[in-house]
Amino acid sequence: MSRSDGRSVGMVERMTLCQRVVHGVLLLAILILVLSGLALAYHGHAWAHALIAMMGGFGGRAFVHRTGAVLLLLVGVYHLVASVVSARYQRDLHSSVPRPADVRAGWAAFLYRTLGKGQPPKYGHYTPMQKFQYWLIVLGCLVMSLSGAVLWSPKASLELFPKSFSDLMLVIHSSQAQFVFILLIAWHLWDVHLAGGNFPMNPAWLTGKMREDLFKAQHGAEWDDMRKGTKE
């Protein structure tokens, strides 16, 4: 690959094929869930009406939403199983554990960006922001799955729990969905695909590789480890 100034740039592997497929399915599931969910939450608006009509009406929308939910659950189950059986997943999971160093790196980044003090911190396989986003998404998916399970069969839920419990699950499901959606759309898209020279996107989610210079800038600590041959 060559850069705009003509110098060739090496590529670094960021995501395996398997991870890319899972990322793709997750993206698809979230798109389906968000579109069919927001259409219900904002059913009074013309765009929501059009979306629901496209999905085949009220029942069709519910079917589409539940299809998305099954996809998301499959991703979740795969993620759990892989985290147990796959060495690569275990390594990645290990890298995603928040550490005190993340707080220090985050503070250093803040000082560098606001006051221009010091050097930009060197991050590992995941930046502190990515770790934060990851665990928020994990927590979000858990809450969404549990509250969604209660809403899946209103009759069974109402027979088992007081009605007020279903009301609570509904407001959590709806509010949390919009929170996670904003987190993903705005934060993850900005950090991973738009900012830091990645614009228009970080191709790793498609090709599995990202540009060496960007990798070095964004995951400096991991780059150093790789050079030393002791990858994190």
Next chain:
Amino acid sequence: MTRRGVSTALRRGALPVFAVVLAWACLVPLGVSAQEDVRCLSCHGKPGFRKTLPSGKVLELFVDPGSLRLSVHKEKHCVDCHADVSEVPHPNLPQKVNCRRCHFSGNTAGAPQIEKYLEFEQSVHGKALAAGNTKAPACQDCHGDHFILPGSDPRSQVQRTNIPQVCGTCHLKIFAEYEASVHGKALSKGVTDAPVCTSCHGEHNIRGPADMASSVNAGHVANTCARCHSKVVIMEKYGVKAEQVATYEESFHGIANEFGVLTAANCASCHTAHDILPANDPRSSVNPANIPKTCGKCHPGANANFAKGRIHINAKDKSAGIVYWVALGFKILTLSTLAGLFIHIGLDLYRKARNRKKRQDGGETERPENRP
């Protein structure tokens, strides 16, 4: 002839002639119909005049002549409406009066220029009548026959407060339910806001609930109730929340109904159609003790859990309890996350701009470190 002679002549011969001329002069402008009225009333004006049909049915045939003269048809005469009657005694049983002889758009008889007759034809009553159902009501069954008054007249059969009795003539069971309901009781207390039959069902255009064009079709019930129940000005007078309409519209039932799922509950599914009672009434279908049974109509097996929690829940109001606080908490979380994100993006862009400026000042041409 002397003056005295003329006077005597008038007294003796001309006076009776004058009287006949005067009587003729009075009757001619009234026409033949007025003379016919006299003929009709010679029998029909006798109180207790009735006839027993071969079927055993007794027809009360007495007509109070004064009632027609006080009605909107005071200038009409018997045969104007009973147009098929020409002989006395009547060789055939006279037909039921057809109001459409005058009541059509463009008539020259002076009848109101309205399309209600056409509406009636499409109504459940009109269709039944056309199909030969002898029990189906025609105009006179609701408006009365000889003593027809404008709807605004308190004595009119179709005056708002009299409507339930009129409909109740045939719809006995529903009338009894309505009378005992919160609406019926309010009407009997003189509450003019209280709905009567026509408020929900329409007047001449009454259609069966299965008819998609009916105001009480499952797809339209919520809108029909909302005509009053969404109005704060009306509802606050009676301590009823106008937000019940909006909370229904935001519920799964309401949204499903909006998208044409007519099996989804509408107002009447839970509150019933006619015997609507306040929730604190033990007989009410929405009394907490009766909720399992009410929900069970659509959700067989519904238990007491269905009643544990508010039904019309408004997440934007503190009355929703924990639901309100959770919604508010998430709103604050989402907005502050968005704000934090904008700051984050702003800082990214700020540092990028500062670095670029620094490079330009230093004469560097190489691309900057990309991150952060």
